[in-house]
Amino acid sequence: MSNFDEYRPPxxxxxxxxxxxxxxxxxxxxKRPGAGAQDGSKEERxxxxxxxxxYYGKPVVKAPPWEWPIGVYLFLGGIxxxxxMLAAGAQATGNKPLLRTTRLTTLGAASLGSVFLILDLGxxxxxxxxxRVFKVTSPMSIGSWILMSFASASAIPALxxxxxxxxxxxxxxxxxxxxxxxxxxxxxxxATGVLGGPLAGYTAVLLSNTSNPVWNDMKNHLPYVFVxxxxxxxxxxxxxxxxxxxxxxxxxxxxxxxxxDLVATKVLENGMEPEPREALHHGKSGKLMKxxxxxxxxxxxxxxxxxxxxxxxxxxxxxxxxxxxSACTRFGVLDAGLEAVKDPATTIGPQKRRAQRxxxxxxxxxxxxxxx
Numbered sequence: 488m489s490n491f492d493e494y495r496p497p498x499x500x501x502x503x504x505x506x507x508x509x510x511x512x513x514x515x516x517x518k519r520p521g522a523g524a525q526d527g528s529k530e531e532r533x534x535x536x537x538x539x540x541x542y543y544g545k546p547v548v549k550a551p552p553w554e555w556p557i558g559v560y561l562f563l564g565g566i567x568x569x570x571x572m573l574a575a576g577a578q579a580t581g582n583k584p585l586l587r588t589t590r591l592t593t594l595g596a597a598s599l600g601s602v603f604l605i606l607d608l609g610x611x612x613x614x615x616x617x618x619r620v621f622k623v624t625s626p627m628s629i630g631s632w633i634l635m636s637f638a639s640a641s642a643i644p645a646l647x648x649x650x651x652x653x654x655x656x657x658x659x660x661x662x663x664x665x666x667x668x669x670x671x672x673x674x675x676x677x678a679t680g681v682l683g684g685p686l687a688g689y690t691a692v693l694l695s696n697t698s699n700p701v702w703n704d705m706k707n708h709l710p711y712v713f714v715x716x717x718x719x720x721x722x723x724x725x726x727x728x729x730x731x732x733x734x735x736x737x738x739x740x741x742x743x744x745x746x747x748d749l750v751a752t753k754v755l756e757n758g759m760e761p762e763p764r765e766a767l768h769h770g771k772s773g774k775l776m777k778x779x780x781x782x783x784x785x786x787x788x789x790x791x792x793x794x795x796x797x798x799x800x801x802x803x804x805x806x807x808x809x810x811x812x813s814a815c816t817r818f819g820v821l822d823a824g825l826e827a828v829k830d831p832a833t834t835i836g837p838q839k840r841r842a843q844r845x846x847x848x849x850x851x852x853x854x855x856x857x858x859x
Contacts, residue, residue, distance in 0.1 A: 547834040548698050550825050556607040561690050561817040562720070563600030564634070565713065566810075567593055568687030569721025571641060575680025576736055578673070584733035585725060587648045592724050593679060594645035597638040597686075626696050630689040637682040643668060643675035687717035694824065700834045701824040704763040708755035709820070715751050716813045718744035719783055723809025726790065726802045734802060738790045741809055745787025748816070749780065760837040766827035767819070775819030782812030 574589035576582075605614050617631040647668050650658045660668070691713040695706035702709070722744055725737035756764055767776050789805025792798070827833045 556603040565717030567596035568683040569717040571679040571683030588728040626693040640678040644672040701763040711751040715748035720813035723806040726806030741790035762836040766823040772823035779815035
């Protein structure tokens with residue numbers, strides 16, 4: 488046998504075809520006493536204890552890092568957009584008291600909403616970064632440009648109203664600047680009315696365009712709910728700030744918005760899958776949505792009563808009820824989406840039913856599918 492002939496090692500030892508054979512059996516390597524102990528009794532372990540865990544019960548979709556400032560932004564955006572449309576109507580009918588209050592509300596709500604949006608973003612420059620591009624397929628990009636255009640247009644008629652409220656002296660503006668503002672107030676007010684609807688509803692498109700199982704399941708009906716809620720909030724604000732004699736259009740809008748909001752919310756819930764719909768009926772979001780239903784209904788009834796009695800107190804109370812109901816709607820929808828992603832069944836349940844429906848449409852309902 489040559490020195491490089493194959494050597495057959497003892498059982499349990501890995502063979503080595505290129506091992507040099509010297510005629511002697513290899514010596515077994517002796518282990519130190521206590522070597523390989525796993526309980527720590529013989530020697531200290533270098534690795535910490537750990538536990539294996541599966542992905543079962545873990546969230547499938549990550550919740551967006553949104554907090555309460557976004558809820559305030561959604562609410563103020565609705566007030567601003569609805570007030571812009573109401574101001575355009577007051578401008579067309581020559582209702583000066585209603586025109587003044589709605590113009591001031593439009594700019595104030597838009598400005599304050601922008602502050603809360605920046606507060607959620609963390610740094611002002613992040614808001615400016617939204618305007619670097621204009622992307623038609625991005626609801627965030629479209630909404631940012633709508634908000635900027637709306638706020639810019641609403642500033643002109645609001646400044647005219649402030650100038651008139653200041654009396655004879657007015658604002659410290661040159662004469663030509665005051666003349667230009669007054670001439671631009673009409674077209675700017677009309678532009679505000681045109682942009683009011685998109686501003687009130689774009690946030691619904693923004694939410695439903697995400698992978699969040701609750702918001703995405705609302706995509707066909709959430710814009711109607713948000714526009715109705717915005718109309719309720721804007722009319723409620725007008726009822727609080729406008730004299731009863733001039734608040735007729737606001738009362739009519741309040742009654743219509745209350746009915747529209749209640750109907751749109753019911754249609755939205757009926758069109759949702761069972762798991763996402765449950766998120767609107769339990770926990771904090773369930774309480775908010777139930778409160779919204781009662782407050783909106785009470786505000787609509789109050790607006791109808793104030794139309795008959797001409798009571799200033801009833802008008803203010805109904806307006807506050809509509810404002811509170813609109814806020815509950817926005818915060819309820821927001822909280823439902825943030826909380827529902829913690830339960831994986833909210834995502835997986837609808838997915839399984841959609842997959843089963845597709846298989847039935849393809850005639851494959853009886854086939855057995857095994858994972859790859």
